[in-house]
Amino acid sequence: MAKLEILVYVFLSIGIFVNALGVLGLIRFPDVYTRLHAATKTTTFGCIFIVGGVVVMNIFQYEETSLVIILHSLAALFVVIFTNPISAHAIGRAAMLSGVKPYGAKVDQFSERFKKTGKVSAQVNQEKLE
Amino acid sequence: MTQYLFITSLLLCVFVLLALLRMAFSKNIPERIVALDTINTLIVTLLVAIGAAFRKALYIDIAIVYGLLSFVGTIYIARYLREERNK
Numbered sequence: 001m002a003k004l005e006i007l008v009y010v011f012l013s014i015g016i017f018v019n020a021l022g023v024l025g026l027i028r029f030p031d032v033y034t035r036l037h038a039a040t041k042t043t044t045f046g047c048i049f050i051v052g053g054v055v056v057m058n059i060f061q062y063e064e065t066s067l068v069i070i071l072h073s074l075a076a077l078f079v080v081i082f083t084n085p086i087s088a089h090a091i092g093r094a095a096m097l098s099g100v101k102p103y104g105a106k107v108d109q110f111s112e113r114f115k116k117t118g119k120v121s122a123q124v125n126q127e128k129l130e
Numbered sequence: 131m132t133q134y135l136f137i138t139s140l141l142l143c144v145f146v147l148l149a150l151l152r153m154a155f156s157k158n159i160p161e162r163i164v165a166l167d168t169i170n171t172l173i174v175t176l177l178v179a180i181g182a183a184f185r186k187a188l189y190i191d192i193a194i195v196y197g198l199l200s201f202v203g204t205i206y207i208a209r210y211l212r213e214e215r216n217k
Contacts, residue, residue, distance in 0.1 A: 005131065008131055008134070009131075009134060012134055012135070012138050015138070015175075016138055016141050016142075019141075019142065019145055019172065019175070020141075020145065022168065023145045023148050023149055023168070023172075026148075026149055026152050026164070026165060026168055027148060027151075027152050032158075032160045032161050032164060035161065035164045035165075036164055039149075039164060039165075039167070039168040040167065040168070040171075043168055043171040043172060043175070044171065046175065047171060047174065047175045047178075050138065050175050050178065050179055051175075051178055053138075054135075054178060054179065054182040057131055057135070057182065058182065060131070061131070063185070065185055065186075065187060068187040069181065069182055069185070069187050069190060072181075072187055072190040072191060072194065073178050073181075073182070073190055075190075075194055076174060076177075076178055076190055076193045076194045076197060077178075079174070079194055079197040079198060079201075080171060080174055080175075080197055083197060083198070083201035084167075084171055086201070086205075087167055087201055087204040087205060087208075088167065090204065090205050090208040090209070091160060091163050091164060091167060091204065091208050093208070093212075094160065094163075094208035094209070094211045094212045095160035095211075097212050098160070098211050098212060098214075100158065100160055
């Protein structure tokens with residue numbers, strides 16, 4: 001029984017630590033893309049561990065509402081895992097197509113390739129930038 | 131164990147405030163959207179922790195609906211940003 005209690009503390013501590021790293025990266029990094037890299041993955045990972053701690057705690061202290069809490073927390077975790085990478089991808093693509101350059105970038109292969117293949121959106125942005 | 135869940139919730143509130151400061155003091159729109167997406171994920175985690183601390187399943191249902199709606203909102207803002215610059 002005591003081992004399960006230690007497992008709850010360890011899971012919640014890992015979750016808090018990883019979320020803190022994500023917010024630290026969000027504050028300190030200079031650019032949109034580096035901030036996406038820092039913030040999205042770490043918050044998903046921290047959510048996995050905090051929901052894991054909640055599930056183990058409810059198995060340890062089993063009451064009549066515990067089963068509902070476990071199943072609904074796992075559903076919330078499912079939602080976070082499946083929607084967070086998609087929204088991060090959408091933000092990165094929208095930032096790139098709206099003409100935000102990466103920090104300290106010298107070569108822009110994205111705009112060159114879209115100039116060759118003739119997609120409209122990248123061409124318009126390239127003309128606006130020049 | 132329940133006290134540790136309350137401490138977790140408090141620290142997550144502090145993280146949400148820091149991300150809100152980041153959203154207030156940033157230069158352009160995509161950086162604000164990144165901070166908003168981080169705040170949404172942190173709030174889903176916070177609602178799960180609070181629902182487990184108070185032992186109420188209603189908060190966790192709210193967390194599920196909030197996650198889905200924030201996903202739709204982020205996708206919509208990203209699409210708006212793309213179409214607005216392409217006009």
